[in-house]
Amino acid sequence: MKLANMPYPFNPPTRVLMGPGPSDAHPRVLNAMARPLIGHLDPEFIRMMDEVKAMVQQAFITQNNLTFVVSAPGSAGMETCLVNLLEPGDECIICVNGVFGGRMVDIAERCGATVHRVDTEWGRVTEPDQIRKALDACPKPKLVALVHAETSTGARQPLEEISKLVHEADSLLVVDAVTSFCGVPLKVDEWGIDAIYTGTQKCLSAPPGLSPISFSEAAVRVLDNRKTKVQSWFLDLTMVKNYWSGAKRAYHHTGPVSSIFALHEALNIVLEEGLEARWARHQVVHQHLRTELEKRGFRFLVEESYRLPNLNSVFLPDGLDEVQLRSQLLNQYNIEVGGGLGAFAGKIWRVGIMGESATRNHVNMLVGALDELM
């Protein structure tokens, strides 16, 4: 590239986002990012962060005091939960039924923990009996971790019965709620979740790059009783938590001010709609999508009872070229849908109807485009 060609203007196309994330953002959220910058230690900013914390608690349905937002995407939330709770030599149980369970195993091993994997076929969910067996082999794990909404397959993991087993073993329940948060029922306190992380770009419909998290009192006790330093400086909660503690806020890193403006607005929108109404909307739009896709010969990967409404994994009708059709949707209609991951690459589509993208209009646009292309 020659310098003489500068500048390089970049005007992104206006897409309809129906993949595994990011989802479409509300104009109010995009406008929030254009607000003037203020200092991240400005009393006005601190007041707004307190509101963000209170709204994240409401959206998680938790009273947990250690609830805040990691200044990095969902993957960093995953890493925050694991690096703070695990020490070298600890044992843990991690359930793997898709890409994201596999990532948790990788992180836990990097923490020096011994991981007992509970593997389940992709597209299915972990059964309580599998946890019972794993607890027979490893009766005192530090934690048991699962993915609530496995975005690589579209499976929704039931958590309540497993939570009982985990607590009977005096262990902590760690949950990945990146795709479930604000899209399907999720009740942190009622379900006994000890450490949870999520992302902003899925059903919350805020820009990517932040990760709301929450730790129960039991998880905080484990954190307080660590014998070794947390292996990550940036994600060490013993330090970061002071950054989010209101008036005592001290410099740790420079908070992503504009992104937090957007998150504040997105949480307001969620709470204005109401969690229950939002969960119901995702379900209703999912039914519409399902009817329309099945009419056209698409088949769902996940059994109906465990199907996520907001992430729809479907096999294409025979004879269609997955890659070609997906790129025609993007290039001719500006509609993004996701391809398959891992074992399902080239075999399925992942159609996201998340947050602002969960409307009948989105579904109608997608199936209208498909009718013209197929």
Ligand SMILES: *Cc1c(COP(=O)(O)O)cnc(C)c1O
């Ligand atoms: C998207 C996703 C993540 C990672 O979030 P990023 O914001 O992409 O880092 C983790 N877990 C699940 C289940 C996800 O869907």
